Amino acid sequence: MTILSTEIKAVITLFGATGDLAKRKLYPSLFNLFRKGFLADNFALLGTSRSAWSDEEFQANVRESIQKIAEDKDGQYDAFVKHCFYQPHDVTNPEHYDKLNDRIADLETKFGTENNRLFYMSMAPRFFGTIAANIKSQGLLSDDGFNRLVIEKPFGRDFESAKQLNKELTETFDENQIYRIDHYLGKEMVQNISALRFGNTAIESLWNHRYIDNIQVTLSEDMGVEERAGYYDQSGALRDMVQNHIMQVVAQLAMEQPLTFTDQEIREEKAKALRSLRKYTPQEAAANFVRGQYAAGDNNNDYRHEDGVDPESITETYVAAKLSFDSERWAGVPFYVRTGKLLAGKFTRVDVVFKKPLLDIFSNAANSHEQKLNQNVLTIYIDPKPGFSLTLNAKKVGQGYTTEPAMLEFFHSDEQKALSPEPYERLFHDALEGNSTNFASWSEIADAWQFVDVIRDVWDHESPEFPNYTPGTMGPKEADELLARDGREWVVK
Numbered sequence: 001m002t003i004l005s006t007e008i009k010a011v012i013t014l015f016g017a018t019g020d021l022a023k024r025k026l027y028p029s030l031f032n033l034f035r036k037g038f039l040a041d042n043f044a045l046l047g048t049s050r051s052a053w054s055d056e057e058f059q060a061n062v063r064e065s066i067q068k069i070a071e072d073k074d075g076q077y078d079a080f081v082k083h084c085f086y087q088p089h090d091v092t093n094p095e096h097y098d099k100l101n102d103r104i105a106d107l108e109t110k111f112g113t114e115n116n117r118l119f120y121m122s123m124a125p126r127f128f129g130t131i132a133a134n135i136k137s138q139g140l141l142s143d144d145g146f147n148r149l150v151i152e153k154p155f156g157r158d159f160e161s162a163k164q165l166n167k168e169l170t171e172t173f174d175e176n177q178i179y180r181i182d183h184y185l186g187k188e189m190v191q192n193i194s195a196l197r198f199g200n201t202a203i204e205s206l207w208n209h210r211y212i213d214n215i216q217v218t219l220s221e222d223m224g225v226e227e228r229a230g231y232y233d234q235s236g237a238l239r240d241m242v243q244n245h246i247m248q249v250v251a252q253l254a255m256e257q258p259l260t261f262t263d264q265e266i267r268e269e270k271a272k273a274l275r276s277l278r279k280y281t282p283q284e285a286a287a288n289f290v291r292g293q294y295a296a297g298d299n300n301n302d303y304r305h306e307d308g309v310d311p312e313s314i315t316e317t318y319v320a321a322k323l324s325f326d327s328e329r330w331a332g333v334p335f336y337v338r339t340g341k342l343l344a345g346k347f348t349r350v351d352v353v354f355k356k357p358l359l360d361i362f363s364n365a366a367n368s369h370e371q372k373l374n375q376n377v378l379t380i381y382i383d384p385k386p387g388f389s390l391t392l393n394a395k396k397v398g399q400g401y402t403t404e405p406a407m408l409e410f411f412h413s414d415e416q417k418a419l420s421p422e423p424y425e426r427l428f429h430d431a432l433e434g435n436s437t438n439f440a441s442w443s444e445i446a447d448a449w450q451f452v453d454v455i456r457d458v459w460d461h462e463s464p465e466f467p468n469y470t471p472g473t474m475g476p477k478e479a480d481e482l483l484a485r486d487g488r489e490w491v492v493k
């Protein structure tokens with residue numbers, strides 16, 4: 001990990017500058033870095049796409065997108081957009097890269113960026129390989145500054161396509177120059193998993209099969225597919241959420257302690273954890289995975305009648321699964337994961353359910369309690385309200401001896417939340433600083449795809465009975481049965 005000075009020097013070339021992601025997330029993130037002083041005098045943003053915009057039109061668009069997130073204090077909008085430029089560019093036309101290279105070189109001189117170049121691909125993934133090849137063949141790589149590539153998801157649609165894409169990228173960029181975005185890794189509480197585990201003896205000493213009964217990861221959304229139906233119908237929840245976000249969260253929960261807290265060591269441990277994730281046979285896949293598709297609700301069509309969705313679509317909008325790790329630490333401990341659209345709420349959380357005491361001595365007490373001891377649960381709240389809680393058993397106040405659950409809670413204050421950068425801001429900053437801790441390595445991505453491909457293959461060869469869940473619930477009944485089979489239940493029902 002190379003940490004540069006706090007002020008970043010670079011020309012950022014953005015492919016897909018007129019796109020939705022750029023407007024909603026990327027310009028506001030860069031502006032926030034500017035307001036906080038991480039970007040100051042020595043940077044420039046060069047937006048590109050086919051639209052024939054001038055620099056001025058681009059600046060007006062950037063201004064419009066940052067207006068939505070912050071007021072203009074002390075002329076900060078003007079100061080920021082003076083660093084923003086635009087070059088009309090068709091990524092499939094090699095000749096266009098010559099002009100792009102000239103513009104980058106001019107900006108390097110103008111802003112003293114020490115020839116550091118960061119390329120950000122915020123475009124349809126089918127263009128990623130072409131852009132990388134042209135960057136190399138048309139001589140856009142810097143000889144004496146850094147060259148980095150930030151690449152948007154999805155990284156392939158299965159293992160083979162991801163491998164091919166990786167091959168194309170690594171013909172131009174080394175693995176340590178590639179920053180594969182997974183915005184979950186930019187979330188405050190996902191990053192907090194390591195602090196909670198490795199910074200607390202009280203937690204890490206219990207973090208194994210001797211004390212943990214099961215771990216549950218829930219990424220619940222209350223919205224449908226909205227305007228992204230065209231993309232989503234080709235993807236489904238397995239590719240859209242499980243292969244990337246869920247696997248990344250699970251890897252952080254399951255990994256061994258890194259030797260040091262560096263990007264290389266952390267990514268290595270996450271990769272090892274994913275390597276120890278049991279790859280299911282088709283029979284095991286069918287038994288351990290549940291899929292769902294939402295039905296019509298009070299305020300929504302059923303999925304198959306959403307605009308842009310095939311009326312006979314078998315794309316899943318819900319996935320629940322039981323994962324197992326073949327490692328000493330996790331022997332016999334299931335990780336139950338689930339995600340879906342149009343569920344009961346918008347929240348992301350991890351529930352670590354501990355084993356009960358081997359002996360419930362209170363059941364023999366004179367005033368024997370009616371309520372059995374509960375399992376302790378450590379909950380990591382990722383969204384929307386970052387924090388964590390620990391549910392313990394405590395004596396109920398009063399005569400007799402009855403136990404009841406008592407909860408220790410910690411939530412981020414409004415002040416802390418205000419200090420917490422948005423995922424894209426954090427990740428942009430990390431890439432500019434050369435810190436790849438919170439980006440997925442090729443090894444992690446490869447293992448995640450190999451795991452998911454088996455499930456996809458099984459599902460693609462069977463006709464599910466869809467729709468099978470009601471909007472506003474936590475998914476199909478089979479997801480509850482998945483745990484009930486093991487004598488367990490979801491912490492959030």
Ligand SMILES: NC(=O)C1=CN([C@@H]2O[C@H](COP(=O)(O)OP(=O)(O)OC[C@H]3O[C@@H](n4cnc5c(N)ncnc54)[C@H](OP(=O)(O)O)[C@@H]3O)[C@@H](O)[C@H]2O)C=CC1
Binds near residue numbers: 016
């Ligand atoms: N939008 C979102 O919420 C999210 C998006 N992503 C990912 O981010 C990436 C971008 O998504 P999004 O912004 O939504 O996509 P959009 O479709 O909104 O934007 C695509 C961009 O590509 C440009 N473009 C298309 N063809 C060419 C070409 N031949 N040469 C140069 N530019 C071209 C378009 O501009 P023009 O037409 O002017 O050429 C436009 O700027 C994708 O990989 C997506 O999966 C990931 C998570 C969320």
Ligand SMILES: O=C1O[C@H](COP(=O)(O)O)[C@@H](O)[C@H](O)[C@H]1O
Binds near residue numbers: 221240241348383
């Ligand atoms: O990557 C994606 O994530 C969002 C959910 O992200 P969150 O930060 O709001 O939890 C999801 O809606 C989208 O389908 C998926 O592509």
